[in-house]
Amino acid sequence: MKILVVEDEPKTGDYLRQGMVEAGFVVDLARDGVDGLHLGQTGDYDLAILDVMLPKLDGWQVLAGLRRAGREMPVLFLTARDQVEDRVKGLELGADDYLVKPFAFAELLARVRTLLRRGSRSQESQQMRAADLELDLLRRRASRGGRHIDLTAKEFALLELLLRRQGEVLPRSLIASQVWDMNFDSDTNVIEVAMRRLRAKIDDGFEPKLIRTVRGMGYVLEDDAG
Amino acid sequence: MKILVVEDEPKTGDYLRQGMVEAGFVVDLARDGVDGLHLGQTGDYDLAILDVMLPKLDGWQVLAGLRRAGREMPVLFLTARDQVEDRVKGLELGADDYLVKPFAFAELLARVRTLLRRGSRSQESQQMRAADLELDLLRRRASRGGRHIDLTAKEFALLELLLRRQGEVLPRSLIASQVWDMNFDSDTNVIEVAMRRLRAKIDDGFEPKLIRTVRGMGYVLEDDAG
DNA sequence: GAAATGCAATGAAAATTCTGGTGGTTGAAG
DNA sequence: CTTCAACCACCAGAATTTTCATTGCATTTC
Structure with a gap:
């Protein structure tokens, strides 16, 4: 299973990559929205984890770009606490789940597995x-x-x-x-x-x-x- | 890795067995001290998990019997809360670790792995x-x-x-x-x-x-x- | 049918952990 | 040298979770 992670904060990004790799996934990590979108359009990913706050392009824009390019993989957003109300926006835009920072890695893993299991996009x-x-x-x-x-x-x-x-x-x-x-x-x-x-x-x-x-x-x- | 579990309370015993099996261990479960001791003397176990309160023979007696028979595998005790002070006794008798009920399974697993990794008996x-x-x-x-x-x-x-x-x-x-x-x-x-x-x-x-x-x-x- | 027994519900207190805010210190930049 | 921003310490209060003691209810037993 191949996963795209887009996260600018270095520690968080490394932490995510390492954790997911240890959990048996193949992981590509992008540090800003432009790179993330490019990778997402090019590569063949089973799931994407996007930070909302990103340099160059924010998470929503990356998501929109992916969907425009016909990429239908499930997307999980990472949001900061004070962006809580943005959740609704993200879900409306077609995100499949979100997680509020700080979060337990076990929690993230559980959500990722759920999303992968049920295939893409079926919020119901x-x-x-x-x-x-x-x-x-x-x-x-x-x-x-x-x-x-x-x-x-x-x-x-x-x-x-x-x-x-x-x-x-x-x-x-x-x-x-x-x-x-x-x-x-x-x-x-x-x-x-x-x-x-x-x-x-x-x-x-x-x-x-x-x-x-x-x-x-x-x-x-x-x-x-x- | 082969583990002996001696626990009389049915739910706890099943819970332990199932959990350890899922974690990749081979598990034998005995329901009282006599059976437990017998298995322990006969079989070749890498580790034993003993409840303290057991019918027929209590945990200490099982431990003593095992040591007398020359079995040097690490032993982890499960004690109830009100037996707290028995811990010292158990450790003196040659137990390698103990866990107070109720406990998180993840905790037990971590302790078991530690004991297995460092080989038998070295409290220091x-x-x-x-x-x-x-x-x-x-x-x-x-x-x-x-x-x-x-x-x-x-x-x-x-x-x-x-x-x-x-x-x-x-x-x-x-x-x-x-x-x-x-x-x-x-x-x-x-x-x-x-x-x-x-x-x-x-x-x-x-x-x-x-x-x-x-x-x-x-x-x-x-x-x-x- | 009354008493005894065991399980569950409850309220209150205690313990633990988390949050938010304030103020101090440090090091860098001007 | 002064200012500023980042970082950290500390506190007080809030929220959450756990423990404890008591009460209530139902079932079994005599």
């Missing part, structure tokens, strides 16, 4: 829902009944897991290993507490209640049929 | 020091001038990194990637803050100051010569 699959609850994996936003809901990282991870396995009863051990990377002989009740917090945000004040406790088994997020 | 290499500062990687304890110092997980990770590369100036980008798994165009000062907290614990009130800031470069932990 990044939306999940149950009843009137919606989760947007790209924007990392949740809402219920149209009202926006703020979730912390753990809450989001937990809700995402519940949604992915909608209708299935998830044992605590599974939840622990997925959301906390923890092995358990219990001894702690983080899961109960986290579940409480999540319920407070997505179930309190709403009907129907989506998260159901199955005594002795675990938790389910009811699917639309339930 | 698990102690690090600089001047009168000591860090015990096994017991996860630090002390300076003989006085015990409590460190949080992040603080410990940070100090361990500094000690491992004693005398080297570590750039922030390296620290960020090692301790936080984060890529940085800065934008946050977590490192400075964390360094401050660590200094408060290991340098404030002591001489000489061990952590030195190298402007524009990063941080060093002075080695004994420095």
Whole structure:
């Protein structure tokens, strides 16, 4: 798998290249928008990682140029924190995902793999829902009944897991290993507490209640049929 | 690499086996001390992971039995939180490492790899020091001038990194990637803050100051010569 | 049906980590 | 020599996550 990285900040660029190479990808690194666009038009890449702030041409312009040249590979944007609102713009322009700096490399790798797995460009699959609850994996936003809901990282991870396995009863051990990377002989009740917090945000004040406790088994997020 | 796991709690045992198998190890799983000891004496294992609390024979007894039978593979113990003080006992009996439940699987894997890499039984290499500062990687304890110092997980990770590369100036980008798994165009000062907290614990009130800031470069932990 | 038992929910506190701002220091440029 | 910008230290407060203790509920057992 061949990946194009366009990033001007030297440390970040090297870090990305090295990490991706270690993960088994072939990587080309460009230091500005012009070089990046040129490489992208010339070479045959399976995916591109673009910084938004770039010398000469910014990330959007590179993306636009690529699409004009008929390049349909998935594109992942790296945005700084204060460019948060630019996300929407990027997604509208045809980016497939974004990541806010600073980010964990493991997170980037996971996103890259997801994009490669599902082939190029199909944003729809990044939306999940149950009843009137919606989760947007790209924007990392949740809402219920149209009202926006703020979730912390753990809450989001937990809700995402519940949604992915909608209708299935998830044992605590599974939840622990997925959301906390923890092995358990219990001894702690983080899961109960986290579940409480999540319920407070997505179930309190709403009907129907989506998260159901199955005594002795675990938790389910009811699917639309339930 | 062949590993023996002795764990009675079914979920934990399965979790361990599956995880280790996915990581490329050959795994035998025993559900109680007697079976575990028998397997350990019979088979040819590169490492053993033993729960302390086991039916029939506890972890210590299994360990003792293995050593009596001349088996010198490294042994890693899993202990519950309230058995914390048993650690010392285990280490004295010839365990090579321990892990407190609940734990992150990644943590276990890292320890296992370390034990396998350095071959069997050499506890000494698990102690690090600089001047009168000591860090015990096994017991996860630090002390300076003989006085015990409590460190949080992040603080410990940070100090361990500094000690491992004693005398080297570590750039922030390296620290960020090692301790936080984060890529940085800065934008946050977590490192400075964390360094401050660590200094408060290991340098404030002591001489000489061990952590030195190298402007524009990063941080060093002075080695004994420095 | 009452008591005992075990699991889950809850609220509150504690611990840890992160954020944002302010001010000091240093080295370079004018 | 002065000014400026970058870099870093430090603090206070906020946010997040974890722990602890208690209460409630349901199921089993007598």
